[in-house]
Amino acid sequence: MKNKIILLIVLSIFQSVGAAGEPNEQAQIKGVIEKLNRAADNLKNLSAKIEYTHIQPLFDTQTVRTGRIFYIKDADFSALRINFLTLKQDQSKQQSYKEDYIFDGMKLTKIDYQAKSAATDRLAEEKPIEPFELVQDYFPIIGLAKNNQMAEQFDITAVQNTLFLKPKENSRFFKTYKEIEIKISPDNNLPFVFSAITAEDEQITIKLSQIDTSKVIKKSVFDVIIPADFSQMQK
DSSP states (O other): OHHHHHHHHHHHHHHHHHHHHHHHHHHHHHHHHHHHHHHHHTOOEEEEEEEEEEEETTTTEEEEEEEEEEEEEOSSOEEEEEEEEEEEETTSOOEEEEEEEEEOSSEEEEEETTTTEEEEEEOOSSSOOOHHHHGGGTSOOOSSSOGGGHHHHEEEEEETTEEEEEEOTTSTTTTTEEEEEEEEOTTTSOEEEEEEEETTSOEEEEEEEEEESSSOOOGGGGOOOOOTTSEEEEO
16 A cells, blocks of 8 residues: 555656646747747848758768858848858868859849859749748758747757757648757857758758857848859749
C-alpha cells in the first residue's frame, strides 16, 4: 500500500511538470517572437557581411559564397540587396565571383557577372511587398517579415534564443524545406544565423556578421546598372 502511495505521488509530480512545461515553452516562444517582431518593425537600415554555405550530400559538394547584404526601409521606399563577391567550391581556393540579388518591393533583379546575364522577375503589380517577405522564396532568411504569421506557417520550438521551425503541410515552405533553425542575437534581437535542410536534404546556412543597424544606407546602393553587353530577360 505504501509503495502504491509513493508511486501515485511520483506520477502526480511528473504529470504536473509535464502540464506546466508546455505553457512555459509556449511562453518562451512567444517572448522570443515578440522581441523579434519589435526589432524587425523598428529596422530601418541594415548592412552586414554575409556567408552563404550550400552543401549537397548527393554530389558530395560544398559551395561557400561571401559578400555583403544591405537593407533600407522608409515611408516611401524599401529594398534589399545581396551582393556576393567571392566563391569557394570544396577544397579549391576562394575566387572572385560577383552576383547580385536586388529586391525593391516590386521585382527581383538577379545579375550574374560571370555569365554576363541579368534576369528580372516581376513579383508585385501595384502595391510594393516588403523585401524581407520576397527574399524568403529564394533564401531561407526567415523571421524578418510578417513574424505574426510564423505560427501559421511553422510548428515552432525554442531553446533560449534559437527558434526551430518545421513547415506545416499547408505552408508555402512545406515543399521547399524540412526544417529551419534561426539563431537570434540577444544584443539586438535580430536573427544572424539561418540554417535550413531542404526537401532534397541539401543544407543551406546563412551567417550575418558585423551587423550595423545605425548607419544610414544610401538609396544609390540599390541602383545597380546592368552593363550594356549583358543579356537580359524579364518575366
